[in-house]
Amino acid sequence: MEFYGFIHFGMNTMTDREWGEGHDDPAAFDPAGLDADQWITALKSAGMTGVILTCKHHDGFCLWPSDVTTYTVASSPWRGGRGDVVAEVADAAWRHGLRFGIYLSPWDRTEASYGSGTAYDDFYVAQLTELLTRYGPVFSVWLDGANGEGPNGKRQVYDWERYYAVVRELQPDAVISVCGPDVRWCGNEAGDTRPDEWSVVPRALQDAERIADRSQQADDGTFARLVRSDDRDLGSRAALAGHEDDLVWYPAEVNTSIRPGWFHHPAEDAAVRSVDELFTIYLRAVGGNSGFLLNVPPDRDGRMPDTDVAVLERLGRRIEDFWARRIAATATVSSGTPGDVATAWLGGAGFAGAAGLARSLLAPGGGREPWRPDDADPRPGVTLAFARPRSVEAVVVCEDITQGQRIEHVVVRGRRAGRWTTLAAANAVGYQRILTFPPAEVDAVLVEVTETRDTPVVARVAAIEAAS
Known part of the structure; x- marks a missing residue:
């Protein structure tokens, strides 16, 4: 709620x-x-x-x-x-x-x-x-x-x-x-x-x-x-x-x-x-x-x-x-099957939020299944690529808490002119973690799970454009 x-x-x-x-x-x-x-x-x-x-x-x-x-x-x-x-x-x-x-x-x-x-x-x-x-x-x-x-x-x-x-x-x-x-x-x-x-x-x-x-x-x-x-x-x-x-x-x-x-x-x-x-x-x-x-x-x-x-x-x-400022993106993952990618990331999981706004955290369409990377992957990640450089001020990461709370550390990086820089990091995620940072002009965002308790199961990921 x-x-x-x-x-x-x-x-x-x-x-x-x-x-x-x-x-x-x-x-x-x-x-x-x-x-x-x-x-x-x-x-x-x-x-x-x-x-x-x-x-x-x-x-x-x-x-x-x-x-x-x-x-x-x-x-x-x-x-x-x-x-x-x-x-x-x-x-x-x-x-x-x-x-x-x-x-x-x-x-x-x-x-x-x-x-x-x-x-x-x-x-x-x-x-x-x-x-x-x-x-x-x-x-x-x-x-x-x-x-x-x-x-x-x-x-x-x-x-x-x-x-x-x-x-x-x-x-x-x-x-x-x-x-x-x-x-x-x-x-x-x-x-x-x-x-x-x-x-x-x-x-x-x-x-x-x-x-x-x-x-x-x-x-x-x-x-x-x-x-x-x-x-x-x-x-x-x-x-x-x-x-x-x-x-x-x-x-x-x-x-x-x-x-x-x-x-x-x-x-x-x-x-x-x-x-x-x-x-x-x-x-x-x-x-x-x-x-x-x-x-x-x-x-x-x-x-x-x-x-x-x-x-x-x-x-x-x-x-x-x-x-409303979440950015439409093409999403890819560093592990898991291609079918997982299409289902989990290009079809955002919708849920009720502010003022009854049904917000899907990625582009509409597709399925609503969470994404589970390969069990053996020590550093699973999700990349959100934008059609053009955008000023980003926050990234949202959500676990599928029906499977528990598993992520112990997550790192967010942004890409600009082919170079990656760290924008934010956190330990606990759970139902929802909103990581905020000074606005950064980037053409892609990478969310990496670097420490976990068992294989993470991620429900949603989104990048939020900076307010104008």
């Missing part, structure tokens, strides 16, 4: 808080202008493929009429007490072709049973069941481990395995993210990416309690821009040493907010991230074997602010323009 949205909205939006303490008067929730279609249209304009809604944050206020608590929209004046934000967002998402996901905070500062053990787990599972059975297909259940009450506060040991089992039973196609076994948190909320992101990692990284310990523990805005220097290498051979018989496929997700906070605050209206900054994060995340989850918070009236909407629209055009 590459790029999808987070929407933080709720009682905190009304009280101008990041972490509400719970027990705020439900009468404070009355977003008169709430327009879920406006939210989804804004996200879609940026090229997003899905949306995850904060159905309940740590304060415990529910954006749907839950049967197990009165602290919900049903107790508010909004829509005369008959409203359901979750239903409106889910319906709008499906109307506009986006997938719908849920965030349900395990921490609840209002619910009396929190900290009691099984009784609270029963309460949480009841709410999870409501969300997974009332609103259609769910693509993601996004869980974090925040618990900021401290050593003298309530302590609930979350029954993660029970929560996972409920998701598996009720929404078997949903991925369980962050404090879950399917999608891994990149380790910060700043949008920072690792130089090399590996999807194959030691099973110990799935430990939800470990992730919870590293989650935000206080209502502190600095956490959203905190980047740790540890855990920069999770999947190299050195990192996997001693774990070779206990590995899992646990791909990464990069999450950050378009503003300093996760909820809307009027004081941050002048601090919306620029298109340039967001596009850089996009290239590094979506182009670094990760999903990109960008939060965009509506205001207390229930609308996404004009500034945020304008940035999303410009970001979507920027992304679409990037993919």
Whole structure:
């Protein structure tokens, strides 16, 4: 899905808080202008493929009429007490072709049973069941481990395995993210990416309690821009040493907010991230074997602010323009059969991307099978030859991840006047690696796989022309 949205909205939006303490008067929730279609249209304009809604944050206020608590929209004046934000967002998402996901905070500062053990787990599972059975297909259940009450506060040991089992039973196609076994948190909320992101990692990284310990523990805005220097290498051979018989496929997700906070605050209206900054994060995340989850918070009236909407629209055009600048090329490979070449490279594999743009990474036509070089070839390569010299600023390489993640080093070279020069290099590739470099005038690009774990299986390769 590459790029999808987070929407933080709720009682905190009304009280101008990041972490509400719970027990705020439900009468404070009355977003008169709430327009879920406006939210989804804004996200879609940026090229997003899905949306995850904060159905309940740590304060415990529910954006749907839950049967197990009165602290919900049903107790508010909004829509005369008959409203359901979750239903409106889910319906709008499906109307506009986006997938719908849920965030349900395990921490609840209002619910009396929190900290009691099984009784609270029963309460949480009841709410999870409501969300997974009332609103259609769910693509993601996004869980974090925040618990900021401290050593003298309530302590609930979350029954993660029970929560996972409920998701598996009720929404078997949903991925369980962050404090879950399917999608891994990149380790910060700043949008920072690792130089090399590996999807194959030691099973110990799935430990939800470990992730919870590293989650935000206080209502502190600095956490959203905190980047740790540890855990920069999770999947190299050195990192996997001693774990070779206990590995899992646990791909990464990069999450950050378009503003300093996760909820809307009027004081941050002048601090919306620029298109340039967001596009850089996009290239590094979506182009670094990760999903990109960008939060965009509506205001207390229930609308996404004009500034945020304008940035999303410009970001979507920027992304679409990037993919539209892929260069038609004649492709040859250094190993494999001629039939492999014609099928794999002259018929690009199409996939959905920015703004729903179906982009084949090479000339249209032909098949969609990935290319697998000869097993004995120590340095397989793909050459993209252009009809004339072109100014190139990026090369895209994609593995067929149904076969795993195998490439450990790739080198990109450009040819000018018969001479080859190195333009870029990387280690991990995975689903997609976008290698950027200063624009270079070349008439061909060579992508060589110089180190692998087993024979590489390459799905797509493309060269991107420099912006004029």
